Amino acid sequence: MIAQPLPLRFRLGLRRRRGTLGSAWRQPLAIAGMALAGAWILVAILVPFIAPYDPLGQTARLFAEPNSAHLFGTDELGRDVLSRVLWGARLSLPLAFFLVAMAVTIGGVLGGVAGYFGGWVDEVVMRATDLVFAFPTIILAMAVTAALGPSLRNAVFAVVIVFWPSYARVVRGLVMSLTEADYVNASRLLGASSRRALMVDVLPNVAGPVLVLATLDLGNAILLLAGLSFLGLGAQPPTPEWGSMVNIGSQFFERWWMGTFPGLAILSVVLAFNFLGDSLRDALDPRSSWAVKEQTR
Amino acid sequence: MTPLLSVRGLRVGLPTAAGMVTVVDGVDYEVAPGQVFGIAGESGSGKTISVLALLDLLPDGAVVEGTATFEGTDLLRLGRRAMRDVRGQQIAMVFQDPMTSLHPMMPIGRQLTEHIRFHLGASNRAARTRAIELLEEVRIPDAAGALTAYPHQFSGGMRQRIAIAIALACRPRVLIADEPTTALDVTVQAGILRLLDRLRRQSHLSVILITHDLGVMSSIADSLTVMYAGRVVESGPTAEVLGAPRHPYTAGLLAALPHPEAPEDTPLVSITGAPPSAQSRPGGCAFHPRCSFAVQSCVTDIPPLVPVGDERRLACPVDPLVVPT
Amino acid sequence: MAPTTTRPGRLTSAASAANQKLAAGWRPRLPSRLFLRFLSRRLAALVLLGLGITFVAFVLTELVPGDPAAANLGQRAIADPGAVQAFREHYGLDKPLPIQYALYLQHLAEGDLGESEQSHRPVRTDLAEYVPATAELALTSIIIAFALGIALGVIAAVRRNRLTDQVLRVLSLGGISMPTFWLALVALYVFFFQLGWVPGSGRLDPGVAPPPHVTGLYTFDGLIAGQLDVLGNALQHLILPACVLAAYNIGLLTRFTRSAVLEVINNDYVLAARAKGLPERTVILRHVLRAALPPIITVGGLAFANVMTGTVLVESIFSWPGIGQYAFHSATTLDLPAIMGVSLFVAVVYIGVNFLVDVLYGIVDPRIRVA
Numbered sequence: 001m002i003a004q005p006l007p008l009r010f011r012l013g014l015r016r017r018r019g020t021l022g023s024a025w026r027q028p029l030a031i032a033g034m035a036l037a038g039a040w041i042l043v044a045i046l047v048p049f050i051a052p053y054d055p056l057g058q059t060a061r062l063f064a065e066p067n068s069a070h071l072f073g074t075d076e077l078g079r080d081v082l083s084r085v086l087w088g089a090r091l092s093l094p095l096a097f098f099l100v101a102m103a104v105t106i107g108g109v110l111g112g113v114a115g116y117f118g119g120w121v122d123e124v125v126m127r128a129t130d131l132v133f134a135f136p137t138i139i140l141a142m143a144v145t146a147a148l149g150p151s152l153r154n155a156v157f158a159v160v161i162v163f164w165p166s167y168a169r170v171v172r173g174l175v176m177s178l179t180e181a182d183y184v185n186a187s188r189l190l191g192a193s194s195r196r197a198l199m200v201d202v203l204p205n206v207a208g209p210v211l212v213l214a215t216l217d218l219g220n221a222i223l224l225l226a227g228l229s230f231l232g233l234g235a236q237p238p239t240p241e242w243g244s245m246v247n248i249g250s251q252f253f254e255r256w257w258m259g260t261f262p263g264l265a266i267l268s269v270v271l272a273f274n275f276l277g278d279s280l281r282d283a284l285d286p287r288s289s290w291a292v293k294e295q296t297r
Numbered sequence: 298m299t300p301l302l303s304v305r306g307l308r309v310g311l312p313t314a315a316g317m318v319t320v321v322d323g324v325d326y327e328v329a330p331g332q333v334f335g336i337a338g339e340s341g342s343g344k345t346i347s348v349l350a351l352l353d354l355l356p357d358g359a360v361v362e363g364t365a366t367f368e369g370t371d372l373l374r375l376g377r378r379a380m381r382d383v384r385g386q387q388i389a390m391v392f393q394d395p396m397t398s399l400h401p402m403m404p405i406g407r408q409l410t411e412h413i414r415f416h417l418g419a420s421n422r423a424a425r426t427r428a429i430e431l432l433e434e435v436r437i438p439d440a441a442g443a444l445t446a447y448p449h450q451f452s453g454g455m456r457q458r459i460a461i462a463i464a465l466a467c468r469p470r471v472l473i474a475d476e477p478t479t480a481l482d483v484t485v486q487a488g489i490l491r492l493l494d495r496l497r498r499q500s501h502l503s504v505i506l507i508t509h510d511l512g513v514m515s516s517i518a519d520s521l522t523v524m525y526a527g528r529v530v531e532s533g534p535t536a537e538v539l540g541a542p543r544h545p546y547t548a549g550l551l552a553a554l555p556h557p558e559a560p561e562d563t564p565l566v567s568i569t570g571a572p573p574s575a576q577s578r579p580g581g582c583a584f585h586p587r588c589s590f591a592v593q594s595c596v597t598d599i600p601p602l603v604p605v606g607d608e609r610r611l612a613c614p615v616d617p618l619v620v621p622t
Numbered sequence: 623m624a625p626t627t628t629r630p631g632r633l634t635s636a637a638s639a640a641n642q643k644l645a646a647g648w649r650p651r652l653p654s655r656l657f658l659r660f661l662s663r664r665l666a667a668l669v670l671l672g673l674g675i676t677f678v679a680f681v682l683t684e685l686v687p688g689d690p691a692a693a694n695l696g697q698r699a700i701a702d703p704g705a706v707q708a709f710r711e712h713y714g715l716d717k718p719l720p721i722q723y724a725l726y727l728q729h730l731a732e733g734d735l736g737e738s739e740q741s742h743r744p745v746r747t748d749l750a751e752y753v754p755a756t757a758e759l760a761l762t763s764i765i766i767a768f769a770l771g772i773a774l775g776v777i778a779a780v781r782r783n784r785l786t787d788q789v790l791r792v793l794s795l796g797g798i799s800m801p802t803f804w805l806a807l808v809a810l811y812v813f814f815f816q817l818g819w820v821p822g823s824g825r826l827d828p829g830v831a832p833p834p835h836v837t838g839l840y841t842f843d844g845l846i847a848g849q850l851d852v853l854g855n856a857l858q859h860l861i862l863p864a865c866v867l868a869a870y871n872i873g874l875l876t877r878f879t880r881s882a883v884l885e886v887i888n889n890d891y892v893l894a895a896r897a898k899g900l901p902e903r904t905v906i907l908r909h910v911l912r913a914a915l916p917p918i919i920t921v922g923g924l925a926f927a928n929v930m931t932g933t934v935l936v937e938s939i940f941s942w943p944g945i946g947q948y949a950f951h952s953a954t955t956l957d958l959p960a961i962m963g964v965s966l967f968v969a970v971v972y973i974g975v976n977f978l979v980d981v982l983y984g985i986v987d988p989r990i991r992v993a
Contacts, residue, residue: 130671134674136972138934139968140678143961231950250807253810253815260808263808267796354893354897384896385900386899392894398894399891400891403912447988
């Protein structure tokens with residue numbers, strides 16, 4: 001006899017978890033995100049050829065409003081804002097990718113080790129993540145960068161320190177739940193070696209959430225780096241970094257073009273990565289916020 | 298006697314990723330006042346959906362056909378506001394799992410009184426008095442104190458009693474009980490069933506009892522309707538249907554029940570195959586792939602539900618189990 | 623059956639213990655022993671975390687290259703060797719590191735956060751002066767964020783997958799993608815510079831005197847002193863920075879509320895509430911939202927951290943005399959004692975807020991509070 005008859009209700013989440021990645025790319029949000037991110041990546045690559053002026057080249061035309069010669073106007077040293085904004089991509093984007101890659105690697109390894117071995121290793125790693133999480137992000141990043149000395153390199157280091165714990169937690173959680181999961185044990189019982197079990201069963205399930213987190217963190221990395229530069233702790237003048245450009249723009253308030261365009265650049269890049277990350281999350285996790293689902297109950 | 302509720306030709310289609318699926322496919326029945334009307338069937342037979350349709354509690358996009366006449370009005374044609382007045386007040390419902398059908402963060406006093414105050418416009422004090430009355434009716438100890446308690450503080454059986462109390466708060470004419478005892482221990486089941494029986498005798502309440510458990514049916518249902526794959530296959534007085542089933546499916550269900558006094562090595566009988574999902578129902582008589590008495594016409598023709606004696610109906614033209622006289 | 627034991631950091635409800643309670647009556651008002659144990663454990667973890675934070679701050683101060691005495695005392699270091707000697711003794715700079723850390727902790731226990739290199743006042747004094755302004759701003763911003771975020775999230779959930787929902791999705795993604803400092807500049811430019819709808823800087827107009835000091839929050843103090851004109855003026859100054867700071871959190875809360883509501887909305891008790899004949903609005907607001915509230919509350923800690931981050935970036939733009947502006951100036955001038963002092967202070971408050979959120983969660987979800 002049936003123990004617990006399933007009522008005829010298709011609750012959210014009864015869908016299969018994998019195999020819906022293909023449909024994610026067809027979502028308008030994912031397409032918009034990819035297009036925008038792709039455009040900026042192209043800019044970062046091609047900027048030596050497409051920037052109209054030298055980003056560091058000072059001219060006599062200070063504080064020029066946007067006009068036909070300078071589409072985004074010029075700044076306090078007569079430099080073309082458009083060129084500086086474009087070159088900013090070449091600075092921020094590779095840094096963001098590098099940063100996130102480092103955080104994923106460090107966090108993933110530490111988290112995986114903690115989850116797999118447990119015991120005091122786990123305790124140490126978890127206390128370390130607790131310590132980082134105890135600070136609001138910019139506070140810690142600010143403190144680290146200030147202590148080490150304000151430079152873009154130190155700012156990147158500070159952001160990596162702030163980002164790695166999220167990955168450590170995610171990977172640790174997944175590794176712990178999966179090493180106990182029945183299907184991993186089943187495949188082990190059937191003779192598969194531990195490594196194979198890890199590859200085939202554990203890794204794909206870990207990769208998904210990590211990928212989502214990493215994509216979203218690309219945007220967060222850019223925001224944090226820009227924030228630190230805005231505080232004067234990251235990129236130093238005359239480097240054309242978007243955050244420091246907004247800082248200078250805030251000092252010359254009426255010359256709205258100096259701060260607005262770099263900020264718009266930040267917004268559009270971060271938006272692109274957030275669109276992508278959000279669509280990815282929908283594809284990989286059927287129970288998440290904005291996936292389109294069956295509505296039957 | 299005029300039936301209290303008369304359902305004719307009820308069809309319910311639900312939207313799925315693969316298109317519209319007909320979950321309930323032409324169901325007729327009548328519920329008399331004061332009667333315990335049993336609907337039996339496995340999961341997927343559409344029994345729950347068919348009653349949810351009566352109260353317009355189906356998910357968005359559902360399509361409903363047929364009529365459901367309750368005290369002169371067709372429930373399926375009622376507007377939103379009118380339907381709201383019927384729900385909870387004329388027709389009430391008790392769900393399967395009281396752990397999930399009671400709000401975990403609201404004191405049960407509030408859960409008891411909120412619709413009393415909404416439907417009947419009762420004052421706070423009057424509603425509270427009624428709530429205590431109801432809790433005593435369903436035998437909850439310390440009824441006054443229980444009003445401020447939360448569902449998780451009670452045992453499963455008591456939660457279901459509370460759910461029944463909530464359902465009966467506005468003195469409805471019909472109580473729909475969807476698998477009311479399935480989530481409970483066997484020892485507690487009997488108590489719930491006795492409670493339902495007592496309550497319906499006291500207030501001349503009709504109970505539509507949905508369950509897959511034929512034992513529960515035999516203990517309190519007056520009439521039994523068996524559903525399979527969205528259709529009614531057999532119906533009649535419970536004792537007769539269970540004592541002398543005429544549809545092969547009903548017979549199969551009964552044969553599958555292990556007899557408590559059979560010798561140890563008696564093999565378990567089951568109906569071969571599995572009930573079809575709503576999307577993949579066979580043509581003709583939906584049971585024919587699993588039926589040992591199927592003939593050629595069963596594959597192509599949907600058997601109509603016809604009267605075959607005193608208050609009995611059967612949807613099987615073959616009718617292989619009737620004892621010839 | 624005994625109540626189920628808890629795993630560190632998480633709580634499971636002791637539903638089966640209800641069987642024991644049959645004879646004891648219901649008495650739900652007192653917090654359950656389980657909850658109190660949970661809270662005390664969290665409190666202990668909080669203290670440990672606080673210690674860990676001091677360690678981090680200490681390590682960071684040690685990493686700074688150069689002679690701290692020279693950096694801190696500036697010109698005086700050259701002129702006055704006695705002051706340098708006093709400085710070295712005070713911080714134990716000649717002693718081994720563990721001793722220095724112990725001294726550091728001792729100073730913290732006394733409330734000594736060092737002296738700001740810029741203002742030449744104890745950091746503690748600086749903080750005390752600037753905290754009320756930020757408190758007022760942060761509170762207002764969080765209230766706005768929760769009110770708007772939850773409302774929008776419920777709307778998005780109820781209109782799931784329709785146009786409203788999709789628009790809200792894009793808008794909320796926009797909210798969390800915006801650089802707060804840029805938004806502040808744009809908002810100030812548009813609403814103050816161009817439209818003149820709001821005053822541009824500070825907490826009050828230059829001619830308006832602050833109300834008698836009770837909490838330091840001009841709105842609250844003005845209200846209880848009956849100075850409604852001061853209250854109005856303070857609100858005028860408060861509204862733009864609070865909204866700018868709330869933008870990120872509104873985006874966050876909209877998304878969070880939406881998924882929390884969707885988790886809940888298919889549950890049986892919602893169906894049961896409809897089956898009782900209650901109007902849909904009551905069902906959503908009283909039944910669904912109530913059940914979705916606990917997870918939404920846990921966002922409170924995160925929201926606070928976001929606001930703190932925002933104040934550092936934004937207060938100087940609005941000339942808001944709070945600890946955010948203090949942190950900003952300390953950062954740009956590399957005033958290390960001030961930076962460390964602010965970081966420590968904010969982190970400690972943040973831990974406290976997280977603890978409060980835990981308490982609040984227990985209050986809102988009776989399954990945890992009551993056994």
